[in-house]
Amino acid sequence: MSKDLTNSSLDRKNILNNNIAIQGVYEELGFYGIKFDGKYRFTKQQIAQYFDVDVRxxxxxxxxxxxxxxxxxxxLYTGSKLKAYKEQVFDFVRNAKDKKDVHDINVVNILQLNESELDSLSKTPQLTIFTYKAFLNIGMLLIGSEKAQKLRTAILDIVIDVLNKKLGGKTKYINQREEEFLPSVIREYNYRKEFTNSLDFYIVENKFKYSQLTDKIYKSIFKENAKEYRKILNLNSKESxxxxxxxxxxxxxSAYENGxxxxxxxxxxxxxxxxSLSETHLIFSEFEQIMEAFVSPLQEKARSLMASRDLVFRDALHEKLKDYVNEVSSEDFYKFLGKKSMEFEKRLEENKEVFKRLKDR
Structure with missing residues (x-):
């Protein structure tokens, strides 16, 4: 889906929460400010100069x-924080001018501050300051600047590139990259067995009972049956x-099936x-009503996570869950794309000794 960053606050938030992609943008752009309190900082004059627009x-x-x-x-810096920032700027400029080689891009950008700007900085009682993310945020909002347009294009390209590098362009199984997926799969397997056993023991023979009651659970949790879900994620008939x-x-x-x-x-x-299967459908409706108060918060969470993540990671829109779409957190980006994320097969290999111990119990 094409994204218009100037009109979508959700898309802007998702990009700014993606620290892995932001690092890529940072390395690509080569636009630096004064490092203060662990982050690069920019004045509105510097940002206006970068985008070639008026400060206003x-x-x-x-x-x-x-x-x-x-x-x-x-x-907005004032008081002691502003004083410390000014000292940092003037120390940086003084040290940079003392160097014979000022080809470092960081130094060159800061030395573009002219004497009048430095004089104005020394006298101002307050100063508008932006972090690198806020600078990018400005670029995603700014209309009428060719540089801002190029920045937005670069950001979107880098976001896609990060996904491709991490996943090889295959996002279908990105859910399996987080640490919690493996224990959840194990739990789900066990409770699924309890569920199907119960259907075998307590419902008369009917070849549709497994699929229909599974769909009942899916629709209760995320409003889609298996066929609808499969179509949205473009899964073939052999894919689970x-x-x-x-x-x-x-x-x-698992909670639904066990309950x-x-x-x-x-x-x-x-x-x-x-x-009978028809009686069981009525019984499920009873069960659903009884459980509603208990599971509603978990339903909302599951719907929001599923709809939001799939839109960002898989470019897949769950139409019935569109009201639950929210920004994807920085923690989620790290969970699925960061250092601890890995392909399911590798995680299985790492945990094979655990499976052996479980098997021997």
Missing amino acids: TIERILENNKTELEISGYE VRSTMYSEVLDLI FANYLKNKSENLNKKL
Whole structure:
């Protein structure tokens, strides 16, 4: 799906939360500020100069998007913080001018500050400061600047490139890269067995009972049946839908299957008979109503995570969950793309001794 960063705050947030991609943008652009409190900082004059626009244009963007820019790193320096920042700037400029070689891009950019700007900086009682993320945020909001347009294009290209490098262009199984997927799969396998056993023992023979009741659970959790889910993720008939689900969704499915297996058992034993499939559908509706108050918060979480992650990582829109789409957190980007993420096969290999111990119990 094409993205218009100037109009979508959600897309801007997702990009700014993707620290792995931001690092790539940072390395690609070569635009540096003064490093202060562990982050590069920029004045609005520097940002205006970079985008080749008037300072008042930056001020208008700040006025119209203040809350968003505060989140991404805009601050107004005053008092002791401003004093410390000024000292950092003047120390940097003084040390840089003392060097014979000022070809370092960091030094060159800062030395573009002319004497009048430095004099103005020394006298100002307050100073508008942006972090690198806030600078990028400005670039994603700024209309009418060729440099801003090029920046947005570069950002989107780098975001795609990061995914391709990490996943080889295959995002279908990105859910399997997080640490929690493996234990969730193990739990799901065990509870699925309890569920199917219960259907065997307490429902009369019917070849549709497994698929229909599984779909009941799916629709209760994320409003789609298996066929709808498969179509959205473009899965073929041989690909398992659960192998593409996030750990939080799998855990909730396990809870449903385990709970309904027990509920069905009690109903059948109380009636002293096996139940028909139509009776079981009614019983599931009872179970769903009883569980609603308990599972609603978990349903909302699962729907939001699934809809939001799939839109960002898989470029897949769950139409029935579009109201649950939110930004993907920095933690999620790290979870699926960071150092601890890995392909499922590698994680299985790392945990093979654990499986051996479980098997020997």
